[in-house]
Amino acid sequence: MGSPELVAMMLADARLPTGGHTQSAGLEPAVRAGLGADGNKLAEVEQYARDRLRTVTRVEAGTAVVARQLTEELAALEHAWAARVPSQALREVSRRQGRAYLRLAGRVWPQVLHHLQADAEVPRPIVVGVVAAVNGLSAAQTARLVAYDDAQTVVAASLKLLPVDPLDAACWLAAVHPDIEDLVADVAGLTRAADVPAYGAPLIDVFAQNHSIERMRLFHA
Template sequence: MSTGLGTLLLADARLPVGGHTYSAGLEPALLDGMPSDRVADYIAARTRTVGLVEAAASVLAHRAVGGAAAPGPATDGPEGVGVDAGALADVHEALLARSPSAPLRDISGLLGRGLVRLADRLWPEHPAVKALRTLGRAPQRPIALGVVAAVMGSDEAEVARVSLYDDAQTVASAALKLAPVDPVEAAGWVLGAEGVISASVAEALAVRGPDDLPARTAPQIEGWSLEHQLKTRRIFVA
C-alpha cells in the first residue's frame, strides 16, 4: 500500500472504525441552539483546540512506534526496532489528562478500538500493533490513529493533517443529518478550514514530547457532551 493511499484510507468515512456514531460534538451544539450557519466557525474552533491536541498526540504516538511501515507481511522487518511501548503509554496518559469529559473519552476509546481491530486484521504481528494492544481494550483514537498511520508508512505531517481533516469532515458529515444544509455548503466548510488546519498541523509537528502536549480545552463542547449523554433521543453518541 502506498503512503498516499494509506493516508487517504484513514480519512475515508467508509473505514469500518465506528466514525458514523460520532458528530464531533455538533449534535449537542445544535440542540443547545447553535445556528447551523455557525458550523464553519465551530469547525475552526475545534481545530484550534480539541483538534490540535489530538493531532499532536497522534504525531507523538507515530514517533513512539518509530514512524516506519512494515516492509512486508508484518513479520519481515527488524522486530521491535523503533517501537517504544513505554513512550506510547506516556503519550496516552498525557492525552487522557487533557480529556476531562468522560463521554468524550468513551467515544474516543470506541473509535480507537475500531482502529485496533483494523490493525489486528491487517498487521497482527507488527511490533507497533503489539505495542498498541498494551494500552488496553480501548486506546484513545488519536493514539491508535498515530500508530496505524505509522504502520501504513504515513509521515508525521500526513498524520497530523488526516487527524484534523477527519475531525472537520466528521462535523460536516454530521451536519447533513442534523440540519437543512446543502451538501455543497458542507464541502465548502471543510475547504474553508484549510488555513486553520495547516496552521494547526505546524503546531502539532512542533510538539516535542508528552509534557509539551498542548492543553487547550473547549469547555462548552465538554459541557455539551455531558448533557448529551443524558438525552434519550439522539442520533449520535456525542
C-alpha cells in the first residue's frame, strides 16, 4: 500500500497511461453544438464543468465511493451505475477507460486483481474505487479525485478546442473548487449501490451519442 495522498495525486495525473488525453468529458461535442460561441463566451466552459459536477460526475463519484467499500457486490453496483448512465456511448467509453485503469492497476497495485478480473471492461469509477480501497484512500479522497479529474479534463480540453488563455483555464478550475467540495460532502457517506445519485444531464447524453458517430473528432469522447 502506498501513501493515499500520493496515490490520489498519481491517479489525478493526466500523464498516466490510461488514455486521459483522449477524453474531453463531453466538451468537444458541446463546443460543436455552440458552447463557447467560437471564443465569444468562454466563461461557458467553467459553467459546463460546474454543471457536470452537479449531475453526471456525482453519479461517477458516488459509484467510486461505494466500490471503495468492497462490501457491495461489484456486479450489482455496475448494474446500478449503468441504470444511471442512459447513453450507450458513455457507458462504452467508461468501460474502455476502466480497462485501461485496470491494466495499469494490475501492474502497479496487483491487489486490485483480487477483486476485479484482469482485462475486464469494468466502468472506470468502479476500478477507481477498488484502487482507492487497496491503497487506503478515504471516501472523501476518492470522491474528490473523481470530481477533480472530471473538471480538469474539461478545462484541459478547452485549451485545444477554443482560443483559451491557460491562465483563464486555471482560474476556471480554481473557481469550481467549492463545487467539488459540495460533491464530496454529498457522496462521501454512501455505502450502497441503491444510494448512488441518479442525477442526469440529457444534453450531455445527446452530445455523446452524436459524437460517437462523428468521422472527424479530436477527442474520443
